[in-house]
Structures are given as structure tokens and as C-alpha cells.
Amino acid sequence: MSDDIELVPVDQGPEPKTIYGTALTVRDTERRPIVPAYLRNRDEARQLARWLARFGAHVTLYHLTRSPKYALRLVWWAPRGLMLLLFHAGQWVFDAEAAPLRANAVTRGEINEYMTLSKQRNRRVKQRAIITGAVVSALVTGMVLLWWAGSPATVEVPGAGGRPVQVLQPAPVWIGWAQTVLLVGIVAALGRYGRPRDRRVTDPATVTPSAPPRLTPDVVTRALQALGISAMSTGPKAQAPAFVAPITRDGPGWRADVDLPHGVTVADVMERRDRLASGLRRPLSSVWPEAAAEQHAGRLILWVGDQPLNKVKAAAWPLARAGGVQIVGGVFPFGTDQRQRTVKVSLEETNALIGALPGGGKTAAVRVLALAAALDVHCELRIGEHKGSGDLEALELVAYRYSSGVDDEALAETLASLRELLEEVGRRAKVVSKLPRNVVPDKKVTPELAAKKGSGLHPIVQVIDEAQELFTHPDMGKEAGELAERIIKRGRAFAVYLVIATQRPDAKSVPTGVSGNVGLRFCLRVTGQIENDLVLGTSAYKNGIRATTFTPSDRGIGYLVGAGDEPQVVRTFYLDSVAAQKVAERARAAREVAGTITGYAAGHREETLTPAAQLLDDLAVIFATITDRRVWSETVLAKLAEHAPSRYADWTPETLAAALKPLGISTGQVWGKTSGGAGANRRGVTRADVLAAIENTHRKITA
Numbered sequence: 001m002s003d004d005i006e007l008v009p010v011d012q013g014p015e016p017k018t019i020y021g022t023a024l025t026v027r028d029t030e031r032r033p034i035v036p037a038y039l040r041n042r043d044e045a046r047q048l049a050r051w052l053a054r055f056g057a058h059v060t061l062y063h064l065t066r067s068p069k070y071a072l073r074l075v076w077w078a079p080r081g082l083m084l085l086l087f088h089a090g091q092w093v094f095d096a097e098a099a100p101l102r103a104n105a106v107t108r109g110e111i112n113e114y115m116t117l118s119k120q121r122n123r124r125v126k127q128r129a130i131i132t133g134a135v136v137s138a139l140v141t142g143m144v145l146l147w148w149a150g151s152p153a154t155v156e157v158p159g160a161g162g163r164p165v166q167v168l169q170p171a172p173v174w175i176g177w178a179q180t181v182l183l184v185g186i187v188a189a190l191g192r193y194g195r196p197r198d199r200r201v202t203d204p205a206t207v208t209p210s211a212p213p214r215l216t217p218d219v220v221t222r223a224l225q226a227l228g229i230s231a232m233s234t235g236p237k238a239q240a241p242a243f244v245a246p247i248t249r250d251g252p253g254w255r256a257d258v259d260l261p262h263g264v265t266v267a268d269v270m271e272r273r274d275r276l277a278s279g280l281r282r283p284l285s286s287v288w289p290e291a292a293a294e295q296h297a298g299r300l301i302l303w304v305g306d307q308p309l310n311k312v313k314a315a316a317w318p319l320a321r322a323g324g325v326q327i328v329g330g331v332f333p334f335g336t337d338q339r340q341r342t343v344k345v346s347l348e349e350t351n352a353l354i355g356a357l358p359g360g361g362k363t364a365a366v367r368v369l370a371l372a373a374a375l376d377v378h379c380e381l382r383i384g385e386h387k388g389s390g391d392l393e394a395l396e397l398v399a400y401r402y403s404s405g406v407d408d409e410a411l412a413e414t415l416a417s418l419r420e421l422l423e424e425v426g427r428r429a430k431v432v433s434k435l436p437r438n439v440v441p442d443k444k445v446t447p448e449l450a451a452k453k454g455s456g457l458h459p460i461v462q463v464i465d466e467a468q469e470l471f472t473h474p475d476m477g478k479e480a481g482e483l484a485e486r487i488i489k490r491g492r493a494f495a496v497y498l499v500i501a502t503q504r505p506d507a508k509s510v511p512t513g514v515s516g517n518v519g520l521r522f523c524l525r526v527t528g529q530i531e532n533d534l535v536l537g538t539s540a541y542k543n544g545i546r547a548t549t550f551t552p553s554d555r556g557i558g559y560l561v562g563a564g565d566e567p568q569v570v571r572t573f574y575l576d577s578v579a580a581q582k583v584a585e586r587a588r589a590a591r592e593v594a595g596t597i598t599g600y601a602a603g604h605r606e607e608t609l610t611p612a613a614q615l616l617d618d619l620a621v622i623f624a625t626i627t628d629r630r631v632w633s634e635t636v637l638a639k640l641a642e643h644a645p646s647r648y649a650d651w652t653p654e655t656l657a658a659a660l661k662p663l664g665i666s667t668g669q670v671w672g673k674t675s676g677g678a679g680a681n682r683r684g685v686t687r688a689d690v691l692a693a694i695e696n697t698h699r700k701i702t703a
Contacts, residue, residue: 062205070201074191081194093128095121146182149175215247215254215280215304223279224258227272232261244299251339252312253286253305260298266291269300270544283308285554288338289544293565309338309571310553317368317573318342320583324590325375327459328495329447332372334365334563335556335572343570345563347373347461349444350519351488351498355505355535360524361556363391365572366465366501367580373461373499374398374587377594378451382421382462384414386469394577394584398591400599406469408476408662414464415476416614418483419647421462421496425487428457428494444493453595459495462487467500468509475658485513492519505531522570524558525550536561615659618644620694623687630670632684633657653683660685663693 063070091097098121105114152170195201224241225232232238239261247256260269269276269289277287285308292299305312318333319325325332331344352369356362373379374395382401385392388410396402403413432440440446449457464470470480488498500518502509505526515534523535525547532541532548536559541548545567547559560570575583591597622639633653640648657667670684 059205063202066203069203073195073199073201074188076191077194077196078187078190079194081190081192084194085190089132093125093132095124095128098124143182146175146179215256217243217247217256219280220247220256220258220302223276224260224269226279227269227275229264229268229272231264241300250303251341252307253303253339256300256302256304257292258300258302260300262298265297266300267297267543271542271546273544273546273549280304284549285309285311285551285557288569290569291566303338305338309557309569310551310555312340312571314556314571314574315340315342317575317579319372319375320573320575320579323375324377325372325379326447326451327373327376327379327461327497328445328450332375333573334368334372334560335570337571338569343560343563343568345369345520345560347459347497347499347520349492350562351492351517352500352520352522353510353515353518353535354499354501354522354524355510355526355531356503356524356558357526358503359552359555360503360526360550361558361572361574362501362503362524363387363465364556364574365522365524365558366463366499367392367575368573369499370395370461370463371575371580371583371587373459373463374584375590376459377587377591377596378453378458380458380460380598382417382460384410384417384462384464384470386410386414386464386466391577392463392465394580396601397584397588398597398601400601402600406466408473411470411473411476412662414470415480415483417462418480418487421460421487421491422483422650424460425491425494425496428496429490431456432494445495450495457495458596459497461497461499463499463501465501466503468502468504471511471514472508475661479655479658481511481514485511485517488514488517505534507534510534518562520560520562522558522560522572523547524556525552525554536567540567614647616663616694618647619690623690623694626687628672628687630672630684630686632670632672632682633667634682635672636685657683664696665689665693 098117102114102117102121105117158164192201220243221241225238230238232241241261242259243256244259245257247254249255260266266289270291273287273289274284276289277284280287282304286305288303288305288309290301290303291297292301315336328348330348331346333342334345335343337343347369354362354365370381370383370392371394373381380400381395381398383392383395383399383403384401385404386406388405390404393404401413401417403410428445432443432445439449445457445459449455450459464484471477471484473480484498484500487496491497500510500514505515505523521536523532526532526535527548529541529548532546533539536545536547540546540559540561545559545561550557556574557569557571560568588597588601591601618640619636622636622643626639633656637648637651637653637656640651653667660667665685666689667683667685669681670686671679671681672684673679
């Protein structure tokens with residue numbers, strides 16, 4: 001190595017501290033909130049105030065009802081308290097506390113020390129005797145005066161003939177009250193003084209058999225190191241997690257902000273949530289690790305509740321009694337998170353997908369979204385409830401379209417609604433494209449346009465509950481999936497939204513083209529990774545967002561994706577059928593005032609004619625002019641499109657075959673001639689089959 005080469009150390013050492021450098025460092029630090037979180041959040045502060053009021057009322061009433069028992073205890077202990085008071089007072093007056101010192105001086109033969117202590121004792125006894133005598137004299141004098149003042153006085157009043165007569169005049173009422181208060185106070189004080197050490201005057205109003213222990217850094221560190229992650233295990237190269245802030249109370253639980261060791265991510269911890277709960281010795285439903293959205297991937301926010309989330313009483317929906325919703329441009333309450341803070345969602349420019357096992361709380365989540373849409377007086381609500389149990393029947397009061405059941409007629413009704421929506425999306429696209437740029441700067445429906453009566457751009461929400469019944473139907477499923485996918489991709493900019501719910505979240509039940517384009521996702525309890533990722537998105541399971549960890553008792557609790565920057569654990573608000581009916585009645589009253597009740601809710605059932613009946617009516621019209629015994633499907637479609645282009649413009653021969661099958665009309669190869677006169681064998685129908693189906697339907701209607 002040449003001697004001319006100057007070696008520069010890699011580590012330059014610490015730079016000298018400057019005011020500027022210190023300012024830059026401090027500027028980027030996260031500032032802790034001055035006001036606690038439970039006071040900054042209005043809903044949480046209101047809930048805390050209500051809880052304190054209820055708790056205070058309970059404690060007050062509890063002790064008031066037992067006040068006679070408490071009084072008897074104090075009266076029973078008062079004599080003992082008097083004896084103890086006299087005994088302790090005597091010991092104080094005669095300097096009993098210094099007696100061991102004097103005895104010790106006698107034992108050691110220290111005459112001078114004993115004489116000094118004796119003189120000191122005599123001075124103390126003299127002083128304390130004077131003080132005690134003065135206090136006792138004052139108390140006795142005061143009690144005698146108060147008793148004397150409370151005695152009736154003899155006064156002279158003029159009698160008959162002007163002669164004075166002596167009568168007893170009672171004492172003022174306040175003196176009697178003062179005597180009572182003094183007597184009660186003396187007895188209570190003596191009873192309290194005479195209370196045995198192992199006894200209480202009052203009974204406990206609350207019982208906490210197993211209060212959760214305080215969360216400490218040692219407990220959190222031990223639990224994290226037990227997860228089996230090599231970078232922070234107990235090996236020689238292991239790194240300990242660092243706490244960036246003190247562990248504090250956050251709502252009904254504890255919050256710890258932790259920087260994980262280098263190379264360890266929050267997802268690594270989240271996918272081991274069950275192990276973390278075991279390390280903390282807490283129930284699984286109490287432990288919720290999550291990422292800090294604005295920090296690095298190793299910043300862990302660990303929240304540990306005082307009690308499991310599934311044991312916390314569900315909060316009431318804030319809109320259950322009053323309030324409205326604005327679907328375009330607004331948000332509305334959907335549920336609460338682990339800290340009991342309200343979580344709000346929006347359907348603007350998005351669509352919703354809800355998945356869960358049967359009994360997981362899916363219907364309650366759908367009901368909240370549907371009722372929120374109902375509370376927007378401008379929103380056109382379409383309901384396809386394909387469970388058949390009437391879970392959404394309250395919304396009949398406001399729905400433009402409503403169908404319930406798993407039969408082909410109910411499914412065909414929802415399919416027809418999807419066809420209408422796709423056509424409506426196309427119409428709105430044309431309308432928006434022609435509006436001035438200052439009205440639609442982003443070429444999408446604005447809140448002002450959505451709320452403007454007569455604009456034709458009001459929000460439309462189509463709810464499909466138990467969507468697997470429609471998407472897996474052998475004849476209608478394929479078309480329904482294609483329609484839903486096209487609406488989801490295009491409709492959100494034009495205020496047309498879908499809310500799809502299924503209890504069988506798989507690729508068959510929810511087409512990937514539908515699940516892959518939904519923005520708002522809510523997954524309650526599911527059994528496997530495939531179902532989890534289909535609802536929450538690809539890699540959600542790998543990233544620790546696992547709805548598979550929910551148990552049957554976690555009903556209504558799920559992971560919500562799309563409402564914020566990070567996935568959230570949310571417990572939906574619950575409204576039973578009675579509460580839903582009241583909200584729907586309030587929504588209908590508001591719509592009556594606004595004049596926006598249409599379709600099914602207005603009694604216009606002809607507007608919601610089933611697709612099967614509609615198709616037969618249209619076939620009857622076009623076959624009145626068709627005389628051929630056999631007709632190609634493409635010819636039938638051309639006639640239908642000419643008769644009703646809004647319904648049949650996008651139909652294919654396969655679509656027609658699927659729609660005719662439930663009517664008993666089969667399609668097959670039929671002979672015909674092209675426009676040029678050449679013969680050809682193509683798929684088609686026979687005129688006799690069509691007329692027979694129309695006749696059978698007519699008989700059923702007139703029977």
C-alpha cells in the first residue's frame with residue numbers, strides 16, 4: 001500500500017450539535033396530543049359521560065337503599081368508638097408514647113436522662129390537659145347552649161281582660177335541624193372511629209373479580225420475543241423492541257407504541273396475533289396489533305382492551321332516532337372500532353362487498369348500509385334479498401325495486417334491475433359528458449347534481465344480499481356477473497353503486513371481475529385464506545389481515561378495508577327488525593315531504609314487472625307480425641331490439657336462450673333463409689312454442 005494514500009475512516013464520528021440541527025431533529029418528532037383521545041373524540045367523550053352518569057346513579061341508588069343498614073352499623077359501633085376515643089385521648093394526655101423511653105432510662109440506670117424525660121413528660125401532661133379541658137369545655141358548653149336554645153321558651157301574651165298569660169313558644173325549626181345534624185354527625189364519627197379494621201361501613205356497589213393487569217413494557221417485550229421471530233427472539237443476536245412513547249390508557253384499554261427490531265414488520269406480528277395474545281395472557285379478542293399508517297413498516301401500535309371485544313355491549317346506531325345521510329359527498333356511521341370510536345364509511349365512488357359465514361353478522365352490516373341509503377331522500381334504493389327470510393322487508397317502504405326469495409322470479413327481478421342500471425350508467429355518461437366543465441370538473445356526478453331534483457343524476461344503490469344465489473344460477477349467473485362487473489367499473493363515477501353480500505365468498509359465488517374491483521370490503525368470520533382474500537383483497541391473509549381468527553362469538557366483528565388508509569377492526573351497529581322498521585318509516589316520511597317516493601314503494605308494481613313477464617309481453621307483440629313456423633334467434637333479437645332497444649340492445653342468442661328456458665321455450669337448430677335467399681341451419685325457436693307459453697301465462701293470470 002502506498003504511503004501517499006490518505007485513509008479516511010468510514011465512520012466520521014458524531015457531528016457537533018448545533019441549534020439548526022437540533023431544530024431539524026425536533027421538527028420531525030411526533031407530538032403527543034395535549035388533550036386525551038377520549039376527550040378529543042366527541043362520540044367517545046359523550047359515551048364516557050353517559051357511562052359516568054349511569055355509574056354514579058347506580059352507586060348512589062345502591063347506597064341509598066342500604067342507608068338504614070349503614071346507620072345501624074354506625075350506632076352499633078358508636079359505644080366502641082367512644083371508649084376508643086377516651087382511651088386514645090387519655091394516652092395522649094398522659095404522654096403514653098414516651099413511656100418506653102423513660103422505662104429504658106430506668107433499666108439502664110440513667111438518672112439524669114430519666115429526670116429530664118420526667119420533667120418533659122410533666123410539661124406535656126400539663127399542656128395537653130389544658131388543651132383537652134378547653135376543648136371538652138367548649139364542646140359541652142356548645143351542646144348545652146344548643147340544647148337550651150332548642151327548648152321551648154315561656155313568654156307572656158295578653159289574655160282575656162288584658163291580663164298576661166304565660167305560654168310555651170317552640171324553638172325555631174333550624175335549631176331542631178342543627179341538633180339532629182350534630183347528633184347524627186357525632187354518632188357517625190364515633191361509629192366510624194369504632195369500626196373494626198376488617199369491616200366496612202358501606203357494602204361494595206361493584207365487584208371486579210379479575211381486573212386486567214396493567215400493560216407494562218416488560219410484559220409487551222416478553223410477549224413479542226415469544227412470537228418466534230428470529231430478529232427479536234432471545235438469541236445472542238436478538239434485538240429488543242423499543243418503546244417510542246409511554247404505554248398509556250387509550251379508551252377502554254392500553255396503547256403501546258413500539259418500534260420493532262430492524263427487518264421485522266408489523267405484518268409479521270399481526271399474522272401471529274394468537275401467539276401474541278398468549279404471550280400477554282389476554283383473550284384473543286382483546287389483543288389488536290395494527291400498523292401506524294404514517295410511520296415506517298416496523299412501527300407497531302398495540303392496543304389491548306380491558307375486556308374482549310365480543311363481550312362489550314354493542315353501541316346504538318347514531319342515526320337510529322334522528323339524522324339524515326348524503327350518499328354522494330357524505331359519510332355515515334357504520335360501526336365502532338376496538339376503542340369504541342365510531343367508524344364512518346362512504347359509498348361515494350365505490351362499491352361494497354360483504355362476506356361471512358352463516359351467522360357471522362353479514363345481514364346486520366347490509367341492513368346498516370341499506371338503511372343509510374334510505375335516509376338519503378334523493379337516493380333510489382333497489383333491494384334484492386335472496387335469502388328469502390325477509391331480513392330487509394322494512395325497506396319495502398322506500399325501495400324503487402324490491403324482490404325477496406330464492407326462486408327464479410325473484411332472481412330474474414334482480415337481473416332485470418342490473419340490466420336497467422347498466423343502461424342507466426350509459427345514459428348518465430352521455431349526460432355528464434355534455435355538461436359544462438365548471439359543473440362537472442372531474443366528469444363525474446357532484447353532490448350538488450345528485451341533490452338537484454330533476455337532474456336525473458340522483459344516487460342509485462342496488463343491494464344484492466346472498467348474491468351467490470344469483471351469480472351461481474345456471475341460466476342467469478353468467479349474465480348477472482358480467483352486468484355487475486361493468487356497473488362496478490363504470491357506475492361509481494355516475495352515482496350508481498352496488499352493495500353485494502354473500503355467505504359463500506368464493507370465485508364461483510362472487511365472480512373475480514366483481515370482487516377485484518370493489519373498493520369497500522368488509523369480511524366477518526370466514527374459514528380459510530381463499531375466502532379471506534377474495535373479500536379483503538389479494539395478500540390480505542399474508543399481511544396478517546385474517547378474518548379466520550374470528551370465533552362464532554365474534555358476531556358482527558370483521559375487518560373493514562377501504563374506509564381508511566389501513567384495514568380496521570370494526571363491529572357493526574346492530575338494528576333488529578323492529579328498529580329497522582322505525583328507521584324505514586322515518587325515511588319514508590322524509591321522502592314524502594321531498595316527493596321522492598317512486599317505483600315499488602309508490603305502488604307502481606308495473607314499473608317492476610318481472611323479466612319473464614316482460615319478455616313474454618314483448619314476444620307477444622313481435623310474434624303478432626311473424627308468421628314463419630321457425631325463427632332464428634338473431635331474427636327474434638332484431639325484432640325485440642327494434643321494439644324495446646333499452647332492454648334488448650345488448651342481448652345475444654345465448655342470453656335469449658337463458659331467458660326463454662324458465663318459460664318452457666327451448667331453442668335448437670332450425671332451418672331458415674338468409675337475406676340473400678341462401679338456406680342455413682341456425683339456433684332458433686318455433687312459433688308454436690312461443691305462442692303456447694304466452695297462452696299458458698294468460699290462463700294463469702285469468703284463473
